[in-house]
Amino acid sequence: MMMANDIRPEPSAKTGERLLDVKGLTIEIDTRNGPATIVDGIDLHVNKGETLGIVGESGCGKSLTMLSMMRLLPNKIKVTKGEANFAGRDLQKMSNSDLRKVRGGDVGFIFQDPMTSLNPVMRIGQQLAEPLIYHRGMSKAEARKRAGELLKLVGIPGAEDRLDAYPHELSGGMRQRVMIAIGLACNPQLLIADEPTTALDVTIQAQIVDLVKDLRDKLGMSVVWITHDLALIAGLVDRINVLYAGTVVEDAPVDALFANPSHPYTQGLLASIPKLSDERSTRLSSIGGTPPEPGRRPKGCPFAPRCPLAEAICHERVPSLEGLGQNGAHRVACFVAQRKLEAA
Amino acid sequence: MGAQPLMRIENLVKHFHVRLGAFGERAATVHALDDITFDILEGETLSLVGESGCGKSTTGFTLLNLHRATEGKVIYQGKNIVELGEKAMRPYRRQLQIVFQDPYSTLNPRMTIGEAVGEPILFHKLATKAELKDRIATLLADVGLPPRFASRYPHELSGGQRQRVAIARALACQPKFIVCDEAISALDVSVQAQIINLLLDLQQKYGLTYLFIAHDLAVVRHISDRVGVMYLGRLAELATREELFEHPLHPYTKALLSAVPEADPAHERSRQRQILQGDVPSPLSPPSGCRFHTRCPIAMEICAKAVPEWREARAGHMVACHAVTEGLPG
Numbered sequence: 223m224m225m226a227n228d229i230r231p232e233p234s235a236k237t238g239e240r241l242l243d244v245k246g247l248t249i250e251i252d253t254r255n256g257p258a259t260i261v262d263g264i265d266l267h268v269n270k271g272e273t274l275g276i277v278g279e280s281g282c283g284k285s286l287t288m289l290s291m292m293r294l295l296p297n298k299i300k301v302t303k304g305e306a307n308f309a310g311r312d313l314q315k316m317s318n319s320d321l322r323k324v325r326g327g328d329v330g331f332i333f334q335d336p337m338t339s340l341n342p343v344m345r346i347g348q349q350l351a352e353p354l355i356y357h358r359g360m361s362k363a364e365a366r367k368r369a370g371e372l373l374k375l376v377g378i379p380g381a382e383d384r385l386d387a388y389p390h391e392l393s394g395g396m397r398q399r400v401m402i403a404i405g406l407a408c409n410p411q412l413l414i415a416d417e418p419t420t421a422l423d424v425t426i427q428a429q430i431v432d433l434v435k436d437l438r439d440k441l442g443m444s445v446v447w448i449t450h451d452l453a454l455i456a457g458l459v460d461r462i463n464v465l466y467a468g469t470v471v472e473d474a475p476v477d478a479l480f481a482n483p484s485h486p487y488t489q490g491l492l493a494s495i496p497k498l499s500d501e502r503s504t505r506l507s508s509i510g511g512t513p514p515e516p517g518r519r520p521k522g523c524p525f526a527p528r529c530p531l532a533e534a535i536c537h538e539r540v541p542s543l544e545g546l547g548q549n550g551a552h553r554v555a556c557f558v559a560q561r562k563l564e565a566a
Numbered sequence: 567m568g569a570q571p572l573m574r575i576e577n578l579v580k581h582f583h584v585r586l587g588a589f590g591e592r593a594a595t596v597h598a599l600d601d602i603t604f605d606i607l608e609g610e611t612l613s614l615v616g617e618s619g620c621g622k623s624t625t626g627f628t629l630l631n632l633h634r635a636t637e638g639k640v641i642y643q644g645k646n647i648v649e650l651g652e653k654a655m656r657p658y659r660r661q662l663q664i665v666f667q668d669p670y671s672t673l674n675p676r677m678t679i680g681e682a683v684g685e686p687i688l689f690h691k692l693a694t695k696a697e698l699k700d701r702i703a704t705l706l707a708d709v710g711l712p713p714r715f716a717s718r719y720p721h722e723l724s725g726g727q728r729q730r731v732a733i734a735r736a737l738a739c740q741p742k743f744i745v746c747d748e749a750i751s752a753l754d755v756s757v758q759a760q761i762i763n764l765l766l767d768l769q770q771k772y773g774l775t776y777l778f779i780a781h782d783l784a785v786v787r788h789i790s791d792r793v794g795v796m797y798l799g800r801l802a803e804l805a806t807r808e809e810l811f812e813h814p815l816h817p818y819t820k821a822l823l824s825a826v827p828e829a830d831p832a833h834e835r836s837r838q839r840q841i842l843q844g845d846v847p848s849p850l851s852p853p854s855g856c857r858f859h860t861r862c863p864i865a866m867e868i869c870a871k872a873v874p875e876w877r878e879a880r881a882g883h884m885v886a887c888h889a890v891t892e893g894l895p896g
Contacts, residue, residue, distance in 0.1 A: 457834025508759035
């Protein structure tokens with residue numbers, strides 16, 4: 223049995239040194255009726271050593287934003303505006319050969335489904351060695367040795383013996399550990415985890431969350447964890463960005479977000495999670511309606527049609543992300559929330 | 567509770583025979599369900615939880631006679647329905663319905679919503695053609711959809727709306743019992759809450775009994791009267807919601823509960839999780855004795871040898887664990 227405990231020092235979030243800085247990123251998709259906006263001028267950043275949670279429902283653009291930074295979008299989907307700076311360089315303007323050095327090198331990825339992300343006809347040892355040879359110039363023998371160490375690092379029993387296994391010979395949890403090992407192979411400065419536990423059972427999910435937490439503390443990297451599950455990342459992240467219809471509607475330190483959710487959408491999300499203290503059959507509060515489809519974005523605040531607090535202005539103008547309180551670390555894009563605070 | 571059992575499941579077994587190897591040269595048996603015994607009480611929501619492959623969906627399928635049971639009985643209205651042929655089963659089919667996880671693949675894309683909801687009504691002759699339109703409108707209203715949806719096709723609907731249609735289709739037969747097989751698992755959190763509320767409302771209105779199959783324990787805790795925990799084809803524990811979540815007895819239940827994240831950062835950071843090592847063994851060759859002994863933190867010698875008895879540890883609290891049995895008087 224393993225006990226998970228948090229012994230992590232404060233991240234250097236306060237120094238405010240940005241490792242990743244996305245500004246005004248707009249993503250459009252080509253449809254039969256012309257281009258439709260999926261991500262609308264999104265701003266987000268990750269500080270050095272910080273773990274950022276990106277939360278939103280399906281189709282809110284959380285995965286696309288991360289894929290677009292690395293220019294990994296499918297043909298029909300394009301970045302039309304904005305920049306994405308990583309360690310001071312704009313990834314959107316970088317040459318393909320420079321970008322290839324960043325992908326899998328300084329930025330590691332873990333995707334949701336290891337079965338489709340791993341090569342089924344390649345032994346996992348080779349898949350682990352590939353980035354080491356490409357990015358770090360290791361010899362085959364060195365890379366194989368390091369691959370064994372990586373498997374041990376992510377807690378695969380009999381690590382060295384598993385190097386010659388094919389992905390189908392491993393269980394789902396083990397495959398996800400291999401994915402994490404590949405993501406970490408080159409000691410990245412930033413690890414992007416895109417719903418890495420969604421396909422896994424709850425006991426395995428807990429193992430993976432604790433594993434990433436441990437490794438992050440050991441290796442001192444920044445992490446972006448994309449998920450739809452607020453509870454899952456509550457103990458893992460430093461800060462959360464809530465996405466709705468391709469915009470950040472709330473940005474707050476994790477404790478502030480749970481203690482004082484300020485955007486009506488965040489409030490609705492938190493309220494719709496069943497709680498321990500609930501009596502059986504108490505009605506869950508839910509958010510009526512469904513998120514807008516791309517190409518059918520409403521004028522004004524994208525959440526206004528579902529918002530219980532919407533006023534006339536919400537249907538007219540798009541609110542910008544403004545800091546609440548004095549230090550401005552808690553930001554929200556909502557006219558009503560902002561006005562309430564000014565009044566108080 | 568004092569409610570009558572609606573259905574009694576006695577020593578139910580389901581084995582699947584499969585062929586392995588590139589040319590199917592090796593025969594093997596998947597022990598999907600082994601010796602399951604429990605009652606489903608009238609009007610309750612009984613949930614089955616467990617990790618993928620533990621047999622919770624197989625239970626749902628087998629007790630509706632959608633999979634042929636290998637052994638055992640499912641007694642419903644005094645009849646063992648798992649030995650009935652398709653024709654003899656038909657009157658029971660109307661009363662026993664199921665809603666699946668994925669409303670995208672369970673609705674016929676070429677049928678309008680009205681046709682999909684009306685089909686079971688006509689099949690079971692529950693309304694005349696003249697009454698049909700009104701009946702469909704009532705059903706759609708029951709699940710919170712406007713009548714104009716009757717002329718739409720599934721692709722025009724969102725996931726939540728489609729799941730409402732799947733529920734309306736199950737309700738169309740005026741059932742007594744509905745198996746909800748991961749019925750809300752594919753939905754987004756905000757929509758999931760809508761469907762949970764809908765299921766609870768319908769249960770009150772029509773006195774339905776639910777067998778709720780899910781892996782999300784927060785949801786299960788919210789809607790269940792009683793909860794059964796399954797591991798690798800066997801029931802590990804079954805008790806009322808309060809009893810199971812407050813006083814779990816089986817080490818697997820304890821581990822499962824401690825893995826559930828809570829929406830509370832301070833609590834999450836400080837919690838001591840009991841994390842299970844390793845993976846669920848293959849149901850092709852389940853471990854001997856107690857199937858959990860290979861991952862159990864308190865496994866004893868006997869656990870690898872003998873199958874623990876399924877017994878009542880406290881009033882209404884069933885468990886199968888040697889360690890619990892030893893700690894009990896008698």
